[in-house]
Amino acid sequence: MMYDLLCIGFGPASLAIAIALVDRSSSAKVSFLERQPRFAWHAGMQLSGAKMQISFLKDLATPRNPKSHFTFMNYLFCKKRLHNFINLDTFTPSRLEYEDYLRWCAGHFEECVAYGQEVVSVEPDGHEDSGHGTADRHDDHELTDSSAKSQVTRFKVISRDIASGDFTTRVARHVVIAVGGRGKIPAELPATHPRVVHSSRYVQHVATALPSQAAAYHVAVVGSGQSAAEIFNDLPTRYPHARVTMVIKGSALRPSDDSPFVNEIFGPECVDGVFAEEGAVRAARIRADRATNYGVVRLALLEHLYEKLYMQRVKSEDPDTWLLRIKTRKRVAKVIERDGKLVLGLQRVREGKEEGDKSGEKGKTRERESRRGGEEQEEEELAVDAVFVATGYEQTAYENLLVNTRALLTAQDRNDGQTTFPVRRDYKIAFDESKVAANAGIWLQGCNEKTHGVSLSIPAPSVSSDLRFPLVPYDYGTVLG
Secondary structure: OEEEEEEEOOOHHHHHHHHHHHHOOOOOOEEEEEOOOOOOOOHHHOOOOOEOOOOOOOOOOOOOOOOOOOOHHHHHHHOOOHHHHHHHOOOOOEHHHHHHHHHHHHHHHHHHEEEOEEEEEEEEOOEOOOOOOOOOOEOOEOOOOHHHHHOEOOEEEEEEEOOOOOEEEEEEEEEEEOOOOEEOOOOOOOOOOOOEEEHHHHHHHHHHHOOOOOOOOEEEEEOOOHHHHHHHHHHHHHOOOOEEEEEOOOOOOOEOOOOHHHHHHHOHHHHHHHHHOOHHHHHHHHHHHHOOOOOOEOHHHHHHHHHHHHHHHHHOOOHHHOOEEEEOOEEEEEEEEEOOEEEEEEEEOOOOOOOOOOOHHHHHHHHHHHHHOHHHHEEEEEEEOEEEEOOOEEOOHHHHHOHHHHHHOOHHHHOOOOOOOOEOOOOEEOOOOOOEOOOOEEEEOOOOHHHHOHHHHOOOOOOEOOOOOOEOOOOOOOOEO
16 A cells, blocks of 8 residues: 555654645555554653653644644543643642643544554655656655656665564555654663663662662662653662662752743744754754753652752761762762672863763763763762663664665765755655655654754744644744745
């Protein structure tokens, strides 16, 4: 079957596309391919008491169409909890409830989602031959230029059924890649060790890494952002006798800034501004904006953690009895295994090289100097039973999927030494226009921070009129195009 649109991944971004198509009564032939066996959202961090960091009004539909069936408010109404939620007097629901909202939305699209499908490649397929009058057309798009004879008009999406191993090829004129990020573990840590666990897999693997709830484990949490703080807060509830040490590069845990003026950077106008900037200016602007959303913690959780640490001091003046500690200005320089323990070699982070500080060549020089000292820089060892790593995500999974499309880029983009793909403001890959038809294309979602800014990580959909049927780049609730 020829699809109008194939979406790779069925997380919030693709779900927003599905909703927008329904809201516009689109007749487009659409399918979604998802690796997981069922819909799930941040399953590894569904912790008791964890709350959303954004307003429920930034849901999958409200900024675009407040009358949509798929708003969070209508979800509450359908679940008969609207009045109860109003009584909570909050704009930030629990993460557990928000995942249930997303699952409720996803449940409307079971017939067009193929779960358990791992996409392995996206390839060009089919060329426009204007000389025979058989050109593929889609609504108002029509190729009349003689150069269209060699233009790609559709793409093959090849996937593997995870259960059976069978491969399937689907064909579409338009492809959206929204595969999410892969957990990033620093090179100094053994990424494949069963007791080194990224935060994205915390809930599923914590009991395997630490099987006895009564044991007096010593556990390390590496990272200084929201996920790290939530794990640091959660571990004592699972293991009341465990010592938990948080290792951060900065001098202190820092609060996220969600004040009204700062929140303006997540608006569509800001995305326009970021995209329009020249490379160096844009990079500096994004670095400054990252401080609002990376390596920071919600103030309420910060205060809760500080109170926990303070009460340890009230109960005992002896630091050796404290179960919770935060080691500041430390980085993991190496890890060895000794007597069944993971021994972390902690190195002091020099002044000015806090986590997230990568401002220019001076910062890079400091980092090189810090690492050059080797053993001389190492201050202490920390022997632990497990390490939970909350150091962010890599948004590069799409690159391997698109290897066979690089030939469609312009000669300049093909030879720039980069593995990334250039994108337009509407998130469409900027292929050579002489090689790809106007009524075909590939869009990237969730991996364009370097060009579009930090708002990409904030869930709020928008509708693009770039295509003649509605397509939804995952932006901030505004109509593009």
